[in-house]
Amino acid sequence: MRSAHATQDTYRCLFHNVECAAKVGTPRTPAEYREVLARISADKRRQWYDWTRSIRENKHEDGWLQLHDVMQPVFDVSKLDLTATVKCKPIKLRLKDHCVTAVMCQIRTDHDKTLIRQSAMQKRTSLFALMFAEDGTLLNANQAALRKFGPDCLESNTFHLKDLFMEGCCPGGQAEAIAAYEKAYEACFKLGVESYRHPIPRISSKTGELKWSMMEMWPMTDPITGKPAVLVIVHNITQQKRLELQLAQRHEALQREKDALQQEARSLAQRLEAVIHDKFIPKSHIDADTPIDKTLNFLHAFIAGAEPSVQSALDIYHVLTESNTDLRQPVGLESQLLQKSSMDTEVGMSMLQLLTGPAAFREGTNPDPEGSSMPSRKSLSRQTSMLKGTDRCQQVLISEASISASLTPQLERMLQDADTNWQFDIFAFSAQAEGHALSLLSFHFFERFNVAEKFGMDPVKLATFVRVIEKGYDPQNPYHNSTHVASVVQMTHLLLHQGGVAKVMTDSQICSTYYAALIHDFEHLGVNNDYLIKTFHPLAVMYNDISPLENHHVAAAVRVMFRPECMFCQRLATDTALFRPVVVNQVLGTDMKKHFDITSRFQMLLKCADIGHLAAAPDTHKRWAYQLEEEFFQQGDREKEIGLPVSPLMDRSNKGGITRSQMGFFSIVGLPMFKAMADVFEGAQPMLDGVMANYRSWEAAAAAADNPG
Ligand SMILES: [Zn+2]
Numbered sequence: 001m002r003s004a005h006a007t008q009d010t011y012r013c014l015f016h017n018v019e020c021a022a023k024v025g026t027p028r029t030p031a032e033y034r035e036v037l038a039r040i041s042a043d044k045r046r047q048w049y050d051w052t053r054s055i056r057e058n059k060h061e062d063g064w065l066q067l068h069d070v071m072q073p074v075f076d077v078s079k080l081d082l083t084a085t086v087k088c089k090p091i092k093l094r095l096k097d098h099c100v101t102a103v104m105c106q107i108r109t110d111h112d113k114t115l116i117r118q119s120a121m122q123k124r125t126s127l128f129a130l131m132f133a134e135d136g137t138l139l140n141a142n143q144a145a146l147r148k149f150g151p152d153c154l155e156s157n158t159f160h161l162k163d164l165f166m167e168g169c170c171p172g173g174q175a176e177a178i179a180a181y182e183k184a185y186e187a188c189f190k191l192g193v194e195s196y197r198h199p200i201p202r203i204s205s206k207t208g209e210l211k212w213s214m215m216e217m218w219p220m221t222d223p224i225t226g227k228p229a230v231l232v233i234v235h236n237i238t239q240q241k242r243l244e245l246q247l248a249q250r251h252e253a254l255q256r257e258k259d260a261l262q263q264e265a266r267s268l269a270q271r272l273e274a275v276i277h278d279k280f281i282p283k284s285h286i287d288a289d290t291p292i293d294k295t296l297n298f299l300h301a302f303i304a305g306a307e308p309s310v311q312s313a314l315d316i317y318h319v320l321t322e323s324n325t326d327l328r329q330p331v332g333l334e335s336q337l338l339q340k341s342s343m344d345t346e347v348g349m350s351m352l353q354l355l356t357g358p359a360a361f362r363e364g365t366n367p368d369p370e371g372s373s374m375p376s377r378k379s380l381s382r383q384t385s386m387l388k389g390t391d392r393c394q395q396v397l398i399s400e401a402s403i404s405a406s407l408t409p410q411l412e413r414m415l416q417d418a419d420t421n422w423q424f425d426i427f428a429f430s431a432q433a434e435g436h437a438l439s440l441l442s443f444h445f446f447e448r449f450n451v452a453e454k455f456g457m458d459p460v461k462l463a464t465f466v467r468v469i470e471k472g473y474d475p476q477n478p479y480h481n482s483t484h485v486a487s488v489v490q491m492t493h494l495l496l497h498q499g500g501v502a503k504v505m506t507d508s509q510i511c512s513t514y515y516a517a518l519i520h521d522f523e524h525l526g527v528n529n530d531y532l533i534k535t536f537h538p539l540a541v542m543y544n545d546i547s548p549l550e551n552h553h554v555a556a557a558v559r560v561m562f563r564p565e566c567m568f569c570q571r572l573a574t575d576t577a578l579f580r581p582v583v584v585n586q587v588l589g590t591d592m593k594k595h596f597d598i599t600s601r602f603q604m605l606l607k608c609a610d611i612g613h614l615a616a617a618p619d620t621h622k623r624w625a626y627q628l629e630e631e632f633f634q635q636g637d638r639e640k641e642i643g644l645p646v647s648p649l650m651d652r653s654n655k656g657g658i659t660r661s662q663m664g665f666f667s668i669v670g671l672p673m674f675k676a677m678a679d680v681f682e683g684a685q686p687m688l689d690g691v692m693a694n695y696r697s698w699e700a701a702a703a704a705a706d707n708p709g
Contacts, residue, residue: 128234131222134189136161139222139229161185164232165215168202188219188230195219199237212241291319291327349648350661354592407440408432415444418490420498422686423617426487437486438470439463442518445493451511455569462568468560472523478630480524485517487624491612491687492517495605499677499684509602512582516606519557520587524549527635529591534644547591554587592669608677608687614670615690618697629657663702666695 037045122129128145132138138159141149149167153159165181166174180198187196196217204211214237222229289297298316302308319331407415414429418441430437443463446452452459473482492513496502502510525532525539532540532548539548558580560566582602589603590610613624629649636650649658658665670691678688 126236128232130164130232130234131220132161132230132232133222133225134228136185145234161230161232164234165200168205168211170201170203170210173201184215184217188217189228192219199241211236211238213237287330290330291316294319350650350658354665411440415440418444418493419448420494422494422498422615422690423620424487424490425617425620426483426490427620427623430483430486435475435482436467436470438473438482438489438518439466441486441489441493442466442470442514445489445514448493449510449514451514452568454507455511457568458570459568461566465561465566465568466518468563468566469519469522469557472556472560473521474524474526477524477526478634479624479628480521480526480631484624485521487616488520488606488609488612489514489517491609491615492606495609495677495681495684495687499681499687501605501681501684505602508579509582512579513586513602513605515579516583516586516602517609519553519583520590520606520610521549522553522557522560524553526631527638528632528647530647531635531639535642547588550588550591554584604673604677608673608684611670611673612687614666614694615674615687616694617690618694621694625659625662629659632657662698663695666691666698671695 037048040048123143125142126144127142128148129142130138130145131140137157138153138161141154146154149159162178162181165177165184169177177200180200184196184198187193198215198217200213200215202211202213203209213234216233216235218231218233220229220231221227295316298308298312301312320327411429411432414432418424418429426437429441433440443466446462446466451457452462470482470485473480473485475481496505496510496513505513525537529540529545529547529549531537533545537548539552542548543551561569586602586606590607613621615621616624632647632650633652636646636652639646639650649656649661671688674684674688674691678684
């Protein structure tokens with residue numbers, strides 16, 4: 001064996017012959033060499049023989065072979081860099097007596113690792129990468145593409161870019177495939193796009209299944225010719241397409257489900273609307289929405305996404321222009337109430353009078369020119385004497401002990417019941433309380449709410465004040481007596497704490513609300529404002545006909561509070577400054593003329609409580625209704641006595657009083673207000689339920705009266 005004869009540094013070794021390696025490793029002798037060959041696998045051995053044969057046949061003159069691939073089966077190359085490549089050249093060596101074929105190897109270990117890895121990646125990838133010239137001929141393809149389209153496709157020059165689009169195209173899809181090819185070709189070679197993507201469906205030649213390929217095209221320049229070319233990468237997106245399809249199907253199913261649900265919701269809403277319509281809108285429907293209500297409804301619908309119609313906008317326009325300037329009064333309430341054939345004229349008149357004032361004083365109507373409806377001087381002097389009756393509560397002496405000493409166990413139980421019962425039996429309680437229902441309930445709630453302590457009030461003076469106020473309610477009034485006020489105080493308490501209104505109020509607002517409920521009808525005269533105005537009663541004169549009763553209730557109660565024995569507020573200036581605006585606002589809001597003008601939840605609360613008997617147990621409610629009717633009859637009696645026309649539904653000699661107008665009152669005043677309350681305060685729902693029950697019972701009674709027998 002000859003030692004290596006290197007002519008250049010890079011020539012590292014010289015094999016003695018192809019069967020014997022000199023330097024790279026063992027074996028050194030033919031015997032050792034055969035031993036190694038016997039140890040390796042038949043496969044590897046065949047590779048080695050092929051390689052040595054190719055060396056002999058001089059096929060590797062310029063070829064770089066990766067050392068790892070070729071040499072490893074035979075040589076221990078672990079000490080060499082696995083990325084080394086070897087260049088081999090067969091040479092004839094003339095020895096003394098014979099010639100041998102040897103091989104000269106140039107081993108390079110500085111080969112570019114990145115290139116080698118790239119090459120390995122190219123071999124490994126399952127993406128097809130093909131390069132086409134501008135005329136569509138295939139310039140090169142990676143191994144995956146060659147495996148797919150056959151190794152000949154490069155040589156034979158028969159595989160065209162168009163074939164790639166046509167390959168496996170669906171039956172009848174040829175025209176579509178050609179169109180897709182033409183579009184892609186134009187984009188890449190004419191329009192100069194940076195890249196172009198086109199998904200194409202294929203039928204798998206193996207399974208016949210539908211598959212999807214993404215054709216990704218990147219215009220480039222052929223590095224050999226310098227002419228335009230395009231790199232086409234094809235990858236399988238079948239899985240992705242399947243997912244897309246599943247998602248689309250799922251989406252479609254969900255959409256169908258959603259449509260069905262929406263349809264169901266719409267029909268439910270329609271049914272609900274129909275039910276509510278039956279429930280809330282009386283047969284003689286009166287449109288009592290004010291222009292502000294209508295405008296707000298229109299805006300709400302618009303905000304909620306409803307398409308506003310020109311007609312609805314026009315309706316609002318007419319409403320706003322017709323209503324003069326009072327946006328808080330219903331439009332045309334008078335004509336609606338008086339002309340609806342379904343509503344008795346007298347009932348309509350009484351509703352109108354209740355909500356807007358007496359006809360003689362309404363704008364645009366002339367007072368009786370003969371003066372026959374004016375009260376006589378004699379009757380006027382009688383009115384003045386009525387005021388004196390309000391002085392009944394001069395002195396009330398009370399001690400702290402006397403507040404609770406009088407409580408029997410039964411009263412205790414009833415007071416507990418009053419805390420939570422929406423259908424509290426106020427008449428039973430009043431009978432037990434012997435004229436002190438109002439003060440007992442007030443003491444109870446004040447104690448519950450800790451009023452005296454919270455506001456640093458003098459408890460004895462507070463109790464005295466309550467008793468004086470209680471005494472100021474005339475027991476002769478069938479309706480506006482202290483039992484009515486006790487009922488209002490209890491309803492106020494329920495709305496505050498069961499209804500949940502207290503949650504949005506400050507302590508001082510809650511305290512003011514109790515106070516307002518307590519004094520809200522103080523020294524009521526048992527006649528309405530219209531009567532006081534028509535008879536030039538001193539209160540009407542004092543308050544210029546503006547809510548004379550309500551103004552008096554508040555002012556007279558404040559005067560009581562200023563009495564030394566009743567001055568329960570120790571910080572009078574600050575506390576009254578805090579209470580008075582709330583109280584004045586709330587109590588003035590109970591005037592029915594202001595029904596459509598109440599704006600704050602404080603006003604709404606006291607108003608609901610004031611007509612809270614609409615929500616009471618049916619017997620209690622009916623009793624209140626008949627007592628109010630009686631009070632109005634008594635007013636009618638007085639009107640007759642002093643020669644005034646009797647107010648509608650107040651003439652006891654006629655066919656009936658206000659119990660005839662209950663359905664109108666419920667549908668125009670009661671139901672909308674309690675519904676508005678329950679809409680905002682869920683806890684007030686039992687109250688609305690009670691009102692509904694009473695409304696239905698009046699409705700049933702009216703139906704029975706219409707169809708006797
Ligand atoms: Zn009242």
